[in-house]
Amino acid sequence: MKYQNKQINLKIDGHLYEKLKEYAKDEGKSVQHILTESLVSMMARKQEPVYKDGKFTFIDLFAGIGGMRIAFTKQGGICVFSSEWDKYAQKTYFDNFDVMPQGDITKINAQEVPDHDILVAGFPCQPFSIAGVSKKNSLGRATGFQDKTQGTLFFDVCRILEAKRPKAFLLENVKNLKSHDHGNTWRVIQESLNQLDYEIFPQIIDGQGFVPQHRERIFIAGFDRRRYGNLYDFQFDVDNQKPEKKPVLRDILEPEVNEKYTLSDKLWTFLQNYAAKHKAKGNGFGYGMPELDGVTRTLSARYYKDGSEILINQGKDKNPRRLTPRECARLQGYPDSFKITVSDTRAYKQFGNSVVVPLVTAIAGKIVEKVEELDKKAERGDDSDGTHKLQQTGH
Template sequence: MHGGYRTGSGRKTLSNKKNPVTIYLDDSEKEMVENSPLPLSTNFSQKCRELIWIGLNQLTKELNQNSNEIKYIDLFCGLGGIRLGFEQALREKGLVGKCVFSSDIKPAALKAYKNYFNEDAKCDITKVQISNIPNFDFLLAGFPCQAFSQAGLGMGFQDTRGTLFFDVAKILMEKKPLGFVLENVEGLVNHDKGKTFKVIVNTLEELGYSVATKVLNGKDFGLAQSRNRIYFIGYRGKKVKDLENFTQTHSVLKDIIDYNIPAKHTFFTKKLLEHYKVEELYGKAIKDKRGGDNNIHSWDIGIKGEITQEQRGLLEILLRQRRNKKWADLIGIKWMDGMPLTEEMISSFYSHENLHEMLIDLVDKGYLVYEYPKQLIGNRRVPDTTLKKGYNIVTGKLSFEFSKVLSPDDVSPTLVATDVQKLAVPVRDGIRTLTIDEGLKLFGYPEDYHLDFLKKSEAFDVLGNTVCVPVIKAVSERLLDTYLEEK
């Protein structure tokens, strides 16, 4: 740009003769140009031109940078696993992510999120004003599964009222982002005879999104855990990529076990290893209410006291018979999975002259309990004191220090908050519980993610409800492929 300036009504005018553009500068603006600290020409017009080009270049840089920036929100964020997977996918695609809003209410999860991301996610999404949520491109959410009271009626947005998914849907409706990544438990697919799943998909489509869904297992994405979950991705205004034909990678438990952490030596593990070699424990469940080759019972290791071979045989038969539906009619109750049987009933399938003494001894040692049958009242089982007492197996799978010993050559079962602390891993000199860091590795969290500042019970509780990071990365890449094609 070249030209001159002239005084007119207290303003300065700069014109370009080739491209007629007039810039009006007041006295203070003219002073700013002339006093600029940048190394500029002495001619005023040239100074203006150079400053304009500097500004345009900076604006171009910012626009180019912003064109690669993806803004997203992280709802029901928990430990931030969906965010981590989505960010990994962004980097893979040469994009830059920026989380502009996150939300959760669980104290332990909030502590972990703050510790890793240095962001406070404390927010009840059911109470937030949607207008206060910054604009964003993608919504991430691992929303809880709830039944829809009106499911099966309109099968759309209105059917979701009163659920946490409704809050997700409202945000999508009002903010109209480009797309979303959602994760939920596998059971959502068949929840309420499939109505819940149908309402969710129909609602997302009603809101203008092309939707792809798939149940995927973490063990197919390089994790040493079998964890099936349902994943949803959606994109507005363009058919979203499907969730088929992912490249599979695999690992096993020994790939993540820290063998430098020693075994746990307790009365329980001592009794267990008195009767079994460590290798013989691989894949074994330790519980008293089921039979089968893969189960170890408390009487097999004498944890409550040694018993005779005859008593062991009695317990094995009683395990099966107490589930036999014919006894429910004779007792006068609705069938339940494990009913107390009277001595008379037991004698019909196990005849022994000392049966009474054997049963009393098993009660005294704690392998059996002498109790009333239970009636089903509402959703509860209540003892019926009008009926005869019978003998029943005492303890279930969570009654012992360990509920299962995992095989190092296999993947772990699905980790859930209720029993993750009861899972044992074999190490050089015995067995011990999974560590928190091993648990994080089973979900694919990065090496620098730690939960050691939480109580162990808190850490495993939030772990049992988190997501498989590599699966989130894989499904997010499909979503971002759709975005980049449109771009």
């Protein structure tokens, strides 16, 4: 379902209108754009609805279109706060959850974030500057996580962890996070979370088996050492939660598809020539056309450009086609009830940036299970092997 733009008549004071036009000109935007942004900002200040029947509370940072929210809600969680800066993702989020995520996380006061049990974030991977850290070390000055992560969006995760101290968190990122910037990014992430007194457990997991897509991502689960100490282990162990019948590509295909998704002769010729050129050089670059009873390559945010990583064979007498936005949603494990209310281009970007919902649902279940186990042990004052210890707490 796609909503059409609506027109409203708005009467405002003449002096205010002139000021509004002047402001819009200074910002390089239209008056309509300014008014729309103002309405979105106002709606973003609306608090998440509070329910009392949840097992736990969580916040959804870098929320995208809400894949992580769906996952943790399915495990009995209540979302009490969400943040997403992209206005098109905000629209999709609002259209599905009736809540407008707050915007730029760098401008959000951590103390104003509601208390919560679990922090959830699919944070972007950015370079971490270590020049300042090295300089301080050479001067013999101590550095904390803020010094190391300042200027990156990971810092915003850290400052909320420091301010609100949730029991646990789940972070998600691209597979090569550990090798990013020659390993410096991963080192800073580990050191920062360790200095914040969180015990972390990272693992790269493939979404294949939950959906018909090869999609490896790193997941980082963390638990508050001030509450629970560190005499325990955590295993993601989600394989036994995969469906008995392995999902394959044909499972997610729509029976009838608009001709607009079929590649033009020009684009199809280009992709074939491009693939042949790289094959001759010994490279593996080229389009992907998986078997209908197989799995696809990783869906990316650039899928809207040509769809080359996942093409659907339509027989020898017809050019292949790209996936529809609904098929992309299914490929990521979104239910058909999930509303797609943006253009195809925006939808492709959004689903390409999203998570495999059933995989994250399985991980969420494991984290909730571990938190409940650790809470019981903390109440008894027991460590992992049942002996008494001095309870550690940050409160």
